[in-house]
Amino acid sequence: MRSRPTPPAWLAAAPRTLLEKMYMGDRHARSDSATTAVGESLRTHAMNALAQAIDSLGRRGARVHAGVHQARKALRHTRAVLALGASALGPDGMLIDRQLRRINRSLSSLRDAQALVETLDRLTKKHAATTGPLLGRARRAAMRRRSAQTRFALHDDAGFANRRAALAALAAELQALPWQDLREKDARRSLQRSESKARAAAKRARRSLHDDDWHRWRRRARRVLQQQRALVELSVVQKAGSDLDKALTTLLGEAQDYALLLDHCADGSPFAEPDRKALRALAKTGVRRARARIAQGRLE
Numbered sequence: 001m002r003s004r005p006t007p008p009a010w011l012a013a014a015p016r017t018l019l020e021k022m023y024m025g026d027r028h029a030r031s032d033s034a035t036t037a038v039g040e041s042l043r044t045h046a047m048n049a050l051a052q053a054i055d056s057l058g059r060r061g062a063r064v065h066a067g068v069h070q071a072r073k074a075l076r077h078t079r080a081v082l083a084l085g086a087s088a089l090g091p092d093g094m095l096i097d098r099q100l101r102r103i104n105r106s107l108s109s110l111r112d113a114q115a116l117v118e119t120l121d122r123l124t125k126k127h128a129a130t131t132g133p134l135l136g137r138a139r140r141a142a143m144r145r146r147s148a149q150t151r152f153a154l155h156d157d158a159g160f161a162n163r164r165a166a167l168a169a170l171a172a173e174l175q176a177l178p179w180q181d182l183r184e185k186d187a188r189r190s191l192q193r194s195e196s197k198a199r200a201a202a203k204r205a206r207r208s209l210h211d212d213d214w215h216r217w218r219r220r221a222r223r224v225l226q227q228q229r230a231l232v233e234l235s236v237v238q239k240a241g242s243d244l245d246k247a248l249t250t251l252l253g254e255a256q257d258y259a260l261l262l263d264h265c266a267d268g269s270p271f272a273e274p275d276r277k278a279l280r281a282l283a284k285t286g287v288r289r290a291r292a293r294i295a296q297g298r299l300e
Contacts, residue, residue, distance in 0.1 A: 039085060039182030041234050046081040046174060049074045054167045057160040064150060065114045072111050075104045080226040082174075084190045088182040096174055103163055110153055113146035116264055119257040127282070134278055138271055145270040184236055191227050191237070198224050206295055211259045214291065218252040225249060251294055258286030 053074035059067030082089065082097050120139040124132060157163060198220040205217040225245065231237045262283035265276045 037180060037182070038184045038187055038234055038236060039088065039179035042081050042084060042182060042187065042230065043175065043177070043179040045230050045233070046078050047171065049077040049081065050167060050171050050174065053078065054164050054171075057164050057167075060159070064154075065110075065117075065146065068107055068110045069114055072104055072107055075100055076222070077226055078174075079104075080223045081230055083194065083223070084187045084227055084230065085177075085179065085182040086190055087186050089177045089179070092173070093177050096170055096177070099166070099170055103166060106163070110146075110149055112260070113142070113149045115260055116142045116270075117146055119260055122257060123261070123282070123286075131278070131282060134275055137275055138279055141270045141272065142264075187231060187236055191224070191231060194220065194224050194227055211263075211287075214252070214259070215256060218249070218256055221245070221249050221252060248294065251290055255287055255290035255294070258283045258290060262287065 053071040056067040056071035056074060079097055079100050082093055082100075086093060117139060120135055120142055124135045124139065127135065154160070198217070201213070201217040201220045205213040208214070228237055261279060264270065265280040265283065269276055271279060
């Protein structure tokens with residue numbers, strides 16, 4: 001079981017406030033954690049993830065890029081846990097989920113800029129012998145684009161204060177949801193629905209040449225793993241996916257790396273025109289090979 005994360009700095013100035021109680025899971029209200037209902041445990045799980053998102057968006061300087069990345073991961077995790085309780089949490093839970101999605105999407109351009117830099121780092125390690133100079137130039141261009149987008153975003157929302165305040169308000173609403181009504185069978189059914197959606201997305205992507213379909217498959221496979229891990233911690237399920245499930249998610253991520261690079265070779269590309277043709281060829285080959293491995297079941 002993963003350890004409880006350290007309370008973020010934004011809680012330190014106001015001990016025992018409502019938000020601190022939510023972040024710490026209000027441990028004084030329960031005398032025996034072993035008897036805690038599944039719903040209450042999932043509430044604590046979701047609150048911890050949301051607190052991590054708020055804390056991550058408070059990072060400064062060079063750490064802001066990693067902070068956005070971690071915040072988006074934490075928000076996806078929060079939404080995955082919310083989805084486990086969809087039937088019990090009702091319309092209010094759906095409304096909170098939509099607001100979390102909106103905030104997460106508002107960070108997507110920053111995350112894409114960071115993801116492009118990280119993708120080029122990974123590709124440089126893989127193709128250094130053949131395309132090292134090309135990828136080095138591309139990385140420098142991607143870093144300039146990332147810096148410009150970060151300055152623009154922070155000019156509109158200094159320190160991401162508005163987003164962090166909105167997330168703190170949503171934390172209070174999330175805490176007030178009827179988690180006590182959520183039963184183990186509800187969580188199991190929600191997980192089964194997520195698994196069914198992932199299978200449908202896989203079937204569609206395998207028939208399709210569209211990047212959006214493959215990206216949807218990756219998102220849904222990732223959500224299944226997030227939900228499985230949350231339920232493993234509560235002993236609702238025994239294992240968070242097989243090694244093949246994890247290998248599939250990794251390979252889908254590799255295919256997405258190449259697809260992201262390909263997207264950035266289109267209009268508005270940060271790359272110099274002479275480099276785009278070579279980068280486009282590299283990306284197309286990478287996408288084709290990764291997806292062929294997935295289609296053929298060669299996940300190792």
